[in-house]
Amino acid sequence: MIARVLDGKALAEQIKQELTQRVRELTGRLGRPPGLAAILVGDNPASQVYVRNKRKACAEIGMASWLHQLPASTTQSELLRLVDALNRQAEVDGILVQLPLPRHIDVLAVMQTVDPRKDVDGFGPENLGLLAIGQPRYCPCTPLGVQQLLVRNGIEIEGRHVVILGRSNIVGKPLALMLMQKAPGANATVTVCHSQSRKLAELCHQADILVAAVGQARFVQSEWVRFGAVVVDVGINRLPDGKLCGDVDFDAVREKASAITPVPGGVGPMTIAMLLHNTVESAASLAADGPRR
Numbered sequence: 001m002i003a004r005v006l007d008g009k010a011l012a013e014q015i016k017q018e019l020t021q022r023v024r025e026l027t028g029r030l031g032r033p034p035g036l037a038a039i040l041v042g043d044n045p046a047s048q049v050y051v052r053n054k055r056k057a058c059a060e061i062g063m064a065s066w067l068h069q070l071p072a073s074t075t076q077s078e079l080l081r082l083v084d085a086l087n088r089q090a091e092v093d094g095i096l097v098q099l100p101l102p103r104h105i106d107v108l109a110v111m112q113t114v115d116p117r118k119d120v121d122g123f124g125p126e127n128l129g130l131l132a133i134g135q136p137r138y139c140p141c142t143p144l145g146v147q148q149l150l151v152r153n154g155i156e157i158e159g160r161h162v163v164i165l166g167r168s169n170i171v172g173k174p175l176a177l178m179l180m181q182k183a184p185g186a187n188a189t190v191t192v193c194h195s196q197s198r199k200l201a202e203l204c205h206q207a208d209i210l211v212a213a214v215g216q217a218r219f220v221q222s223e224w225v226r227f228g229a230v231v232v233d234v235g236i237n238r239l240p241d242g243k244l245c246g247d248v249d250f251d252a253v254r255e256k257a258s259a260i261t262p263v264p265g266g267v268g269p270m271t272i273a274m275l276l277h278n279t280v281e282s283a284a285s286l287a288a289d290g291p292r293r
Contacts, residue, residue: 001227003257006153008145012269015148015277016061022280023062026287034283035064036094036120036275037086041079041105042072047098054096057272063279064091076105080113087115093286094120094279099170117286120278123169131177138278143175145270146211146232151185155209155230155259158187163204165220165247166213167194171234175211200224212247222252231260234267 027033036058038051051067058065068082079101086092095118097110111119116126122140130137139147150157162179166172172192179188193203195214204210204224212220213234225231235247246263254260261267 001256001258003231003254003260004153005254006149006232006259006261006266008149008261008266009269011149011152012273015270015273016057019273019276019280020061022284026280026283027062030283030287032091033062033064034093034280035066035091036096036279037066037068037089037092038096038098039068039070039079039082039086040098041070041074041101044100047100051096051098054272054275057276058279061276063276066092072102074102074105076109079105079110083110083113087113087118092118093283094118094275096121096275117289118282120275120282122174122278128169128174128177131174134181134183136178138281139178139274140170140174141274141278142171142234142267142271143178144274144277145267146171146175146234147178147185148274149232149261149267149270150209150230153259157185157209160188160208161191161206162188162209162211163191163193163207164211164213165193165200165204166211166215166234167192168213171213175213214247216247217245218247218249220248220253222249222256225253225256227256228258229256231257232267233261233263236263236268 023034040047040051055065086095095114101107111124114124116124119127120138122138127137164172164176176190176192179186180190193200197203201224205226207229209230211232215235217237231248231253233246233248237245239245244264
């Protein structure tokens with residue numbers, strides 16, 4: 001068996017084409033395009049690339065974007081004042097605070113300051129709480145991208161056993177909450193594993209759908225995957241030779257899985273597409289309700 005490769009790059013382009021029409025409609029109704037404000041603190045090279053790609057994607061679909069680049073020495077109070085100012089700017093529909101932040105800044109305090117209706121990353125406690133009770137406003141972008149990759153490729157989720165390797169607030173926990181919902185594109189039986197899980201390989205081998213999000217290069221080996229499973233690789237790691245790879249041993253696992261995502265070109269482009277989706281949804285919602293004061 002050679003697995004079907006789930007092309008996240010092509011699907012993300014399709015979604016951006018769909019969003020372009022919605023942006024055009026909203027622009028006509030609002031008299032301005034939907035807008036995303038990105039905050040980058042420090043000079044982390046990877047973060048700079050991520051923010052640049054997100055702003056490029058905004059431009060491609062006709063959205064406005066602004067970058068607030070701050071030095072690593074920025075204090076927490078200075079950052080919170082900027083976030084509060086963006087909360088009150090009517091032309092800003094979404095606020096993206098690029099992680100990681102410098103160690104002296106409390107990430108939770110920043111997330112709590114972002115207006116929940118502009119929290120298009122979906123990381124704030126209000127939006128995660130709404131997801132937990134089954135009333136999601138904005139789902140975190142990477143888990144939403146994973147779900148859309150599966151749904152739009154015709155992969156059944158309902159009733160299947162999904163094993164998620166990783167329990168982060170960014171991927172593992174919200175994805176588990178999403179896929180266990182009694183809702184279309186969900187209704188799965190979900191197991192969340194982590195570094196302290198016993199018999200980890202055995203747990204992964206039980207999966208109908210295995211999602212790897214541990215941040216360790218080629219961590220998931222072929223023998224961890226049962227024949228016919230669907231494998232979603234969320235990881236992105238740089239090898240000593242400079243090449244990128246995921247958390248899954250792609251070449252070996254591809255011979256056993258029925259479908260698999262590549263790295264790069266899998267979940268990564270979908271994450272950006274879902275950020276655009278959430279920002280467009282925020283623009284439509286704020287237009288209907290008026291900005292929070």
